[in-house]
Amino acid sequence: MKLSYFLSVFLLLLCVSAIAAAQPTTGTIRGQLKAGTQPLELATVTLPGTTFGASTDAQGRYELQGVPAGSHTVAFTSLGYQLQKRQITLAAGQTLELNAQLTAVPTSLADVVVTGVSRATEIRKSPVPIVVLSKREVNLNSNGNLIDAAVKGVPGLSAVTTGPNISKPFIRGLGYNRVLTLYNGLRQEGQQWGDEHGIEIDQYDIERIEVVKGPASLIYGSDAVAGVINMLPRLPNGPAGQLQGDVLSEYQTNNRLLGNSVGLHYNQRGWQYAARGSYRLAQAYQNALEGRVYGTAFQELNLTAMAGVEKQGGATHLTATLYDNRQEIPDGSRDSLSRQFTRQIAEGPQDDIKHRPLVPTADLSTYRINALHQRIQHYRLLSRSRLKLGSGEVQALLGVQQNVRREYNHPTAPAQAGLAVALNTYTYDLRYAAPTWLGLETTFGLNGMHQTNHNRAATDFPIPDYSLTDVGGYVYAKKTFGKLDLSGGVRYDTRLLQWADFYVGADSTTGFDRQLSATEANGGAPQFAAFRTRYQGVSASVGATYNLSERMLLRANVARGYRAPNITEVGSNGLDPGAHIVYLGNRSFQPEFSLQQDVGLSAYLPDAEVGVSVFNNAINNYIYQARLNDANGQPVVVVPGNATYQYQQGRARLYGAEVTVNLHPKTLPALAFNNSLATVTGLNKEVSLLETNGAAAKYLPFIPPLRTRSEVRLTSQRAWGRLTNTYVRAVLDYNAPQNRFYAVDDTETRTAGYALVGMGAGTGFLGGPDQREVLQLFVQLDNALNTTYQSHLNRLKYFEYYAASPNGRRGIYNQGRNLSLKVIVPF
Template sequence: MKKIIIALILGFTAIVSGQNSVSGKITDTNNQPIIGVSVYAPELQKGTMTNENGKYTLSNIPLGTVKLTFVFIGFATQNKTINVQQKETVLDISLEETEFQIDEIIVSTAFNKIQSQNVVKVEHATIKELQKKGTATLIESLATIPGVSQVSTGTSIGKPVIRGLSGNRVLVYSQGVRIENQQFGDEHGLGLNDAGIESVEIIKGPASLLYGSDALGGVLYFNPEKFANSGTFKTDFSQKFFTNTLGSNSSLGLKTSTENWKFLARGTYNTHSDYKIAEGDRVTNTRYNETDFKTGIGYSNSKFSSVFRYNYNDLDLGIPEEGIAEQTTSKTTEYPKQWVFNHLLSLNTIVFFKKSKLDIDLGYIANDRSEFEDSEVAVLQMNLKTFNYDAKYYLPKFGKFESIIGIQGMSQNNKNSGEEYLIPDATTNDFGIFGTGNYEWKSNVIQAGLRFDNRQISTTAHGISGEEGSFEALAKSFDSFNASLGYKTNITKDFILRLNVASGFRAPNLAELTSNGVHEGTNRYEVGNSDLKTEQNVQTDLNLEYKSSHFEFFANGFYNHINNYIYTSPAGEIIDNNAVFEYIQNDAKLFGGEIGLHFHPHPLDWLHYETSFQTVTGKKQSRSLGSDYLPLIPANNWNNTIRTEFTIKKWLEDGYATLNVSSTFNQDNVSGFETKSNGYTLINLGLGGKIRLGKTAFDINVNGNNLLDKIYIAHLSRFKTDGIPNMGRNVVLGLNFNI
């Protein structure tokens, strides 16, 4: 069957000219060949593996500069940039054994450097690593990374928080396209499933230079699943079970590649009952069901690479209003509920010239969000259609100086179809132009850039002026200039220092400009302010990083000053028994950081100890108010993990066992409309590895989260005001088969 599918695709493969190739042999430090090393060209999204002699060949490689990555478990990853100027280029590699994390190429930054060469510190984690933690959702697993938290509504809705900033202040990218799904609302989640995602990169700071408005607080950049190696066909099936929600997650994927063509597809179904708190009761209507489908097709040769991807996500989730009421294990959502459909289409094309390249991303997102109160007729239905474009031209390298110029923009239309309106019908248009340069000498790098943006928003009048749910016509234009400057140096061979100063901005969203009604879940009447100005910030980051063969250490510190920070404040009025809150602005500041270490003692090669601590403080600055804390600032957290690695004869490979102790401290620094939160400590265990039974092999992981069934309420839980605890004990069993 595999041979037939490959032959069919080969039948459509065009014959192309310019058969440039890179080949070589990969050995260890004893000059012995290594079998099964992954050799990957990220820009071409193609790869291969070494044969029994440690040899590899990559064909149809463009002339000029090409990046290659060499990865094998237990060995340090090598990333090579080569200059292809002839039809056959030979590159031999020697890999060294290591127990630490690999040094990945970072896609979300300007010049796609490996982490150790990058001017900006970027957190990188593979989805496979995050899934080993046994969390129920994608955003819950992201919240285990230092500096990242989540605003949660049960298990079904989570919004990322980066160093105290969330909502429209954090930009999310998937398939190279910015996600637009009405994320202004606290009850609106990411709308992404982790199946079919390879890894995530997190920029913790303003990234407006590359991404424009809404990247004021940072960026979550999800890298899609890689295609299969050339000439291979792969299928896999994974299954996860969750004891707390009686949940199930099933995913089936297939992918194949020829020398030029690539194809993959993955379908996933996720279903959960109401989650159970430590006392044994379930929180009514926190159940949800999710269907996700991803597919992609690509073609590459020595002149260009083009990849088209599509993601469909269907999320049916209950809206919990009664707290702990009817006890049931049903997975059928009750009223009120939400139904969210999301279509994401993306096209990435890279055209290679002899000494430069053009990288173009086009994206289209259709988001349909409906809310049902007591029948199948949606009382609230918002249709959001967004077209994104991003073009970057990598100029010819001039000595040690690299540079990029680019344009970026978005055209967006929001239309209401239900009888209730949260925001008016509106059109938004963005346009930005930028340039950035990178100069490298010895172990030093300087990177700088400048950008200009314009956002235009126009809305349509609705309803009777002065009444709830009415909106007046609005036409606004927002401009912003932003810049960044960064420096990286190796103080010693193993000790890196990074210092960055960058500005960012965020234009006010439609809810902040136009709100006129009761905001769901907050029990307050919110009034927008059409005179709001653009939020503008400047953040300074300092990163220190030490890495040797048995010890890693990092320390990150930041100070973030925001002009015209937008938030809600009581107006002193009551409408329909709801307190009225108005959107106002004041300057604000956030400061804090993360510190951690990873110790791998020799000769105890099977033992790892990791610890990290994160803290952030956010304050408003106003002459009239004095100084008041910002809302939704996560509590300090100290995370400790002991991990062992082992092999048991021939039936268990890459085995691991982890003990994690996560301590969250009291949060006493709260805004005037929040309550303080008590600290808590959670114990988590994990066990897994690859099991071989004859010719059958599969990956297994078992996780016990909140193993002691601790009763606690997270400070950023939206159930906190109702006194509803977070999830109790949850045991997760995960299986993955390569068919």
């Protein structure tokens, strides 16, 4: 794929949008925010629907420069205060003084989100549960990756992990292609079906994470039946004409992680520019039982650049990103008696697992990536445009991505990739927000993608070369009747999936397999016979939010979700070397359809916030993996040393609840006591599977146990000399035993419960003539008691070669005690 060609196209679109926008006549908005007689520091002032925004200084003052002339809505928000909006008209060259007084109310009552709904809306008006996580909340924790950061802050969100840098998000027990991850609204397409790599996004560049819990297929189409995670980068919003940015450095003791990032942003007369470069590297992580875990080191590079223009009639922003990750591949091989980790040096019959050599200590404590590793490269171009049409608005999102994934798993030929695939995806999303008519807000949308996958020079071919085309359209409407907010819509989707005959045969020069042409196959059977089919489905949603009072509301939603089968579920027929599993697809699959009911109650009291959400989700044509056995009930072995699984389809039901109780007594404004609980039960409802396997098949796989999280935080309400925003915190994260698991063929086993204790502290330092924050310091100690534990969703728990262990412990355990130090210097 010639990225330069697409870059030229996007730059042309950028120029066209700039010409179509209004003339560059601008003004300035400035003022002061107070609560009573006290100035509000670090409050946020934004123009909703634009990228203009600023934070107040220690005197509560703000300034927005380069604002296009015309009518605007100005929104004022601050943690613990009610959102306030003001309508203004700004003339060209005018400096408008706009002050505001904010009333103390939990900010979550009115936080504005853009994910999972057709227009930006307040959380309290959304009938489905939405959680927002700010950059500061992410910075408070030590995180191996961005998904882990979200898991710590969002009840009901969990992750399947394969080491500290590989996490795949699950929402209410559903994951992989059932959770749609977005980068600034663009769906992330990077071989989501795989377990061995994470989300290709720079965690240091994300300003805000929005999580929708529940089907969002109505807005996004396939792959959003469980929910949506939208990761939003920072856009330039500082004083016009001033180059600003930040430098971040991070160190974590457990795996000696080093992270560094530099970000720059600039805006002038409506033009906006931003750039960021980040680099992280880490050694193998360690725990008290096993020492350092061989095969878990990584190196990761991220580069981001953005250019945009914001004028009175609209805006266009063009973003380019590069992600390059070298990630080791753990396999769990050990010495049978000492339980020390060993390494593979031979292949095939010559590879005797019982006589592999021990890993030298020097290779456990090094930043050097070993020969058996994977490399993930992800390139992204994204154009977002907005054009006002009278009282309506058109939004357009265009994106192109290339994901290149290689796994080097041949110790005798380390330069030969076992798996090498390149996934190209072209995405579009068009929305028209029609003018409000009789109080009815209506949005019409059309979105989809075209995707092609190509195998490169490799030896293993788990999936064929294929092409996929998605098209979907929807209409969404909402209206307010006094205290009642109603919303809903309907959508139709279609997907075309196809591939030609794909041949594989032995390469006499290397001894490995390679892709063959039809001529080279000479009449032999293809590994992947030609296939073409079309999937289609209707999704819909209807919901309501009722304001029982100013501080209490009730929400309910019923939604039908749609998901077309992915390529591995339909077409796989080969070894995934990183997973050590041969996957077999099923060509007869039908789309999954879910019917989920959500009911929630939220109370925003003077001294507390209380939220309760319960859900019930029934899924037809639920796709799952089952170990393949022969007629005698014995496991089928296609590739020696690797299990064989074939995808099946049936029925499933998931139900559960999330509860949050956050205490913030007015008499002790420095104190916050935040508590959450999340539980989900996944039941297999497929009769034939239950009849064959009995109680072992009762529950679904990858269901997290009941989890509670409690945090006590004390935050200084005033500056102490040069110190500001000083805090101390303590966290208790409890995961109950998981006794409800998918036990067929020992696919899963019971997981013991555990509790993790964390402690943290941090502060900001004031400096300069204007006494602004010139440095932020965050210190966090996780797993302070160095507890030895296994998460139920840790795939390394099942990386075990022996039927018994001399110490009674099987599989690989999670990370031990970890001290994190993070320093941010804004400028």
